[in-house]
Amino acid sequence: MTDLESLDSYLSSDDSPDDCMMLSDLDGFLHGVACSPVQIHADEWLPIALGGSPDDLPDWVLQSISLIYGSIIQGLTFDPPEVEPIFWQAQEGHVIAMDWCEGFMQAVSLRPKQWLRLTESGTGGQLITPMMVHLLDDNGNSVMGIPQEQLDQALEQAAEMIPESVVAIYRFW
Incomplete structure (x- = not known):
């Protein structure tokens, strides 16, 4: 069992590499890697997720990931299928999926x-839309033009649609 609180604390700490992903975007990134149309070896994606060489991290962090x-x-x-994305929760109670979606799109x-093949297909192209909705430009405007x-x-x-979209993308391939 993974201790998500310890991993989150480590990723947020000064001990982690400066460019490492935080827990939510890491989870989205890992979902995106898992749903990739071609296998992506950990030797490629792990340094991106960690913002540096895996050799520089504690073993328990690598094991948790x-x-x-x-x-x-x-x-x-x-x-x-079971998909449980790690989204942030705002103090007001609403879900913040933006970081997760940015990780997925990375x-x-x-x-x-x-x-x-997915994004340009008639039926599959819409599957990535829930993630795209969460992408904002530097001014906080939707890249999809949502007012x-x-x-x-x-x-x-x-x-709310992300878990079923992830399953459908995984099955698309």
Whole structure:
């Protein structure tokens, strides 16, 4: 069992590499790697996730990340599949999925040409939409052109759709 609180504390601490992902974007990134149309070896994605060489990290951190990745793969193969994204929770109670989605899309960017089969397909292209809804530009505007007054509701609805979208993307390949 992975101690997510300890991993989160480590990733947020001064002990971790400056460019390492935080827990939510790491989880999204690992889901994106797991859903990739082609296998991406850990030797490639681990330094991106960690912001440096895995050799510089404590063994328990690497083991925790491996356990999370393994549980994601396992959850996707269950019948029915189980996908439990690690989203942040705002003090007001609403879910914040933006970091998770940015991590997922960073994994997509590792193999953009291979993802085109999904994104340009008539039926599969919409599967990535819940993640895309959460991408904002530097001014806080939707990259999908969602009007600011509709953005909060769109983000909430999209976050609810992410688990089933991840399953559908995994099955698409």
